[in-house]
Amino acid sequence: MVFIIGAISIGITFLYGCIGEILTEKSGHLNLGIPGIMTFGAAGGCVGVSLYMGGLSDPNNASWFFLILFSILTAALFAAALGAIYSFLTVSLRANQNITGLAITTFGVGLSMFLMESTVDKTYFAKASTYFVKSLPFAEKLGWFGELFLSHGVLVYLAITLALLMAWVLNKTRVGLHLRAVGENPATADAAGINVTVYKYVATCTGSAIAGVGGLFYVMDYLNGSWEYGIEAMGWLAIALVIFTMWRPNLSILGSFLFGGLYIAAEFIVGASSSQKELLKLLPYVVTIVVLIITSVLDSKENQPPAALGLSYFREER
Amino acid sequence: MNNSEREKTVREPLFHIEKRGDISRKKGLLIRGIAILAALIVSGVFSAILLKGNPFVFYEKIIDGAVGTERRIWNLLRETALLLGVALAIVPAFKMKFWNLGGNGQVLVGCLATTACMFYFGGKVPLGLLIVFMMLAGVIAGAIWALIPAIFKAQWKTNESLFTLMMNYIAEGLVAFFLTIWVKTGSGVLNPMRDYKVPEVINSSFIPIIVIVLLTAAMYIYLKYSKQGYEISVVGESENTARYVGINVKKVVIRTLIISGAICGLVGFLLSGAIHGTVSKATHGGMGFTAIMVAWLAKFNPLIMAGTSFFVVFLERGVAEASSYFGVTNTAFPDIVTSIIFFFIIGCEFFIQYRLRFRAKKKSGIAAEKTVVKAEKKDSVEVSEESDDSAKAKKEDKA
Numbered sequence: 052m053v054f055i056i057g058a059i060s061i062g063i064t065f066l067y068g069c070i071g072e073i074l075t076e077k078s079g080h081l082n083l084g085i086p087g088i089m090t091f092g093a094a095g096g097c098v099g100v101s102l103y104m105g106g107l108s109d110p111n112n113a114s115w116f117f118l119i120l121f122s123i124l125t126a127a128l129f130a131a132a133l134g135a136i137y138s139f140l141t142v143s144l145r146a147n148q149n150i151t152g153l154a155i156t157t158f159g160v161g162l163s164m165f166l167m168e169s170t171v172d173k174t175y176f177a178k179a180s181t182y183f184v185k186s187l188p189f190a191e192k193l194g195w196f197g198e199l200f201l202s203h204g205v206l207v208y209l210a211i212t213l214a215l216l217m218a219w220v221l222n223k224t225r226v227g228l229h230l231r232a233v234g235e236n237p238a239t240a241d242a243a244g245i246n247v248t249v250y251k252y253v254a255t256c257t258g259s260a261i262a263g264v265g266g267l268f269y270v271m272d273y274l275n276g277s278w279e280y281g282i283e284a285m286g287w288l289a290i291a292l293v294i295f296t297m298w299r300p301n302l303s304i305l306g307s308f309l310f311g312g313l314y315i316a317a318e319f320i321v322g323a324s325s326s327q328k329e330l331l332k333l334l335p336y337v338v339t340i341v342v343l344i345i346t347s348v349l350d351s352k353e354n355q356p357p358a359a360l361g362l363s364y365f366r367e368e369r
Numbered sequence: 370m371n372n373s374e375r376e377k378t379v380r381e382p383l384f385h386i387e388k389r390g391d392i393s394r395k396k397g398l399l400i401r402g403i404a405i406l407a408a409l410i411v412s413g414v415f416s417a418i419l420l421k422g423n424p425f426v427f428y429e430k431i432i433d434g435a436v437g438t439e440r441r442i443w444n445l446l447r448e449t450a451l452l453l454g455v456a457l458a459i460v461p462a463f464k465m466k467f468w469n470l471g472g473n474g475q476v477l478v479g480c481l482a483t484t485a486c487m488f489y490f491g492g493k494v495p496l497g498l499l500i501v502f503m504m505l506a507g508v509i510a511g512a513i514w515a516l517i518p519a520i521f522k523a524q525w526k527t528n529e530s531l532f533t534l535m536m537n538y539i540a541e542g543l544v545a546f547f548l549t550i551w552v553k554t555g556s557g558v559l560n561p562m563r564d565y566k567v568p569e570v571i572n573s574s575f576i577p578i579i580v581i582v583l584l585t586a587a588m589y590i591y592l593k594y595s596k597q598g599y600e601i602s603v604v605g606e607s608e609n610t611a612r613y614v615g616i617n618v619k620k621v622v623i624r625t626l627i628i629s630g631a632i633c634g635l636v637g638f639l640l641s642g643a644i645h646g647t648v649s650k651a652t653h654g655g656m657g658f659t660a661i662m663v664a665w666l667a668k669f670n671p672l673i674m675a676g677t678s679f680f681v682v683f684l685e686r687g688v689a690e691a692s693s694y695f696g697v698t699n700t701a702f703p704d705i706v707t708s709i710i711f712f713f714i715i716g717c718e719f720f721i722q723y724r725l726r727f728r729a730k731k732k733s734g735i736a737a738e739k740t741v742v743k744a745e746k747k748d749s750v751e752v753s754e755e756s757d758d759s760a761k762a763k764k765e766d767k768a
Contacts, residue, residue, distance in 0.1 A: 083470075083530075140712065144719035149468055149530065150665050153658050154711040161704025165419060169697055284538065291531050326549040333542040336535040343535075347527040365723075367388065
């Protein structure tokens with residue numbers, strides 16, 4: 052039971068990063084800056100928390116709703132700002148996406164490091180974290196059911212809602228259709244009157260904002276308010292999860308829990324020596340590779356990335 | 370530019386992008402030079418604001434931090450050499466459009482294999498033989514680490530960028546695993562094995578520098594004058610063309626990645642065997658990623674890469690010293706400044722490939738040179754700086 056709850060808890064970090072990246076990739080942009088964006092989003096959320104808590108006359112009396120809302124907004128804003136730099140370079144200036152993404156990651160991690168270690172007041176983080184992990188009020192009364200499904204912090208439910216919402220938007224709405232068209236074949240979309248640039252910008256920035264909230268979740272919920280640079284590794288796994296779930300937001304909910312389980316498996320195997328634990332920690336990476344191989348060997352038509360992924364679009368080019 | 374002839378009811382965009390046919394070498398260099406200058410100004414001002422210091426003092430400290438003492442100069446040259454080494458490893462793969470993001474991991478397994486030889490054979494075989502072992506082990510380990518994704522890429526087109534990324538983490542995990550076995554105290558830190566290192570000539574930096582200098586020359590010749598080097602660029606340009614002219618693409622991919630990984634392994638050998646005498650999860654220093662950008666900036670030319678890696682290391686080391694002068698001791702600022710510079714250089718490529726033609730002013734009927742480009746706050750300096758620059762380029766066109 053503890054294992055499953057732990058797996059869900061860490062899995063949500065992957066889920067945020069994964070659905071953010073799915074949205075970006077659907078517009079044809081492979082954003083390798085997600086690790087940096089998640090880190091910077093986490094830093095942004097922490098700035099929000101410290102601003103809110105610091106601004107109160109009595110920090111013990113914080114409002115649950117405003118604290119969470121404000122920190123989500125700052126996290127999303129910081130992350131979207133990096134997403135905007137990325138999209139300016141790759142959409143408007145048509146720069147190489149891989150190189151730009153790597154630079155964004157370095158930038159995001161560096162800037163977060165500076166923010167967190169030099170300016171942000173971390174006094175109230177532990178206190179604020181209690182608001183984030185606060186479970187639904189009636190969870191305890193419902194036994195194992197309550198513990199499994201209702202005992203999580205609010206950001207967990209937000210992530211799952213976002214994933215389902217995104218699946219619906221992508222597959223059932225006109226906007227989603229247009230976005231997929233942009234990612235599959237921008238020239239055709241352009242000819243059909245879709246504003247390719249706007250779709251690319253909005254998808255990338257929104258995706259980044261979502262991923263940034265994932266960073267906030269990792270720090271405030273999973274780590275209970277202590278700052279750590281592990282978010283970068285989370286980000287890379289989130290990108291791998293996109294392939295694992297074949298660009299489907301609804302599948303990514305299950306995929307992220309599975310990844311979460313693999314990620315924490317090492318801590319739950321009884322009697323493993325410290326060196327065996329080090330090997331067990333490699334599981335998620337090995338599984339990702341196995342999945343990459345299997346999907347490429349199967350090579351089925353439905354499970355492919357957007358056709359124009361990674362390519363810049365210039366209208367006058369044949 | 371017949372904008373003024375069009376009907377007034379048609380809303381014209383502010384500017385129009387068109388592809389340049391060819392750009393003179395001089396103009397290309399000019400655009401890049403302006404971008405670097407702008408980047409230095411922006412990052413200096415940005416850092417000065419964050420650190421609440423004087424930007425000129427910041428620049429002064431950068432230079433002092435990079436070349437202020439003899440020791441710093443040696444370190445600068447050594448780090449340049451190592452970064453250049455990884456960049457040399459990256460180049461053949463990238464020229465082939467194989468996105469090898471696994472430089473970190475390939476270097477690290479090289480370090481690990483080298484250290485393993487020192488740990489198990491140190492003192493049991495003569496030092497000369499040990500060093501041969503270490504080097505072979507490092508090179509082979511690196512080659513294997515790159516070979517695994519290459520085989521799958523060649524056979525099934527498995528996504529190599531994520532594959533190599535995951536291999537980085539597996540390499541780090543393996544290092545952690547061996548450290549728990551080797552270090553009985555459980556601290557996870559292996560003390561440097563000074564007695565088994567490559568003997569020092571002048572200091573521990575000299576031999577690595579010489580090795581990389583030779584390697585640079587070799588790689589330049591390999592890529593430019595050998596048949597294999599030519600095959601790499603054909604595969605990179607178009608796989609179909611390569612197949613049509615009878616190049617075995619799979620073979621080229623696998624062979625090139627073995628070379629790529631082997632050079633990373635060699636750098637790992639230099640790091641652990643000649644410099645540190647030990648290994649940790651962070652021995653690679655993130656060079657695998659930085660090297661990609663270094664190689665890309667130099668357009669994959671090994672000789673120019675020597676310059677770009679010197680530039681990047683100069684800044685990294687200089688900024689590290691400068692920011693610690695202002696009281697920030699972590700690696701935040703080197704990261705921030707180098708990535709700002711990368712943003713500018715990545716962005717300026719656009720102005721080399723494309724040209725902006727601005728909407729003609731209706732009243733005068735003459736093309737207007739001035740424009741206001743809206744952009745987000747952070748990029749605003751970049752944009753105006755570069756649109757000035759493209760305007761300049763346009764004037765030259767007319768002349």
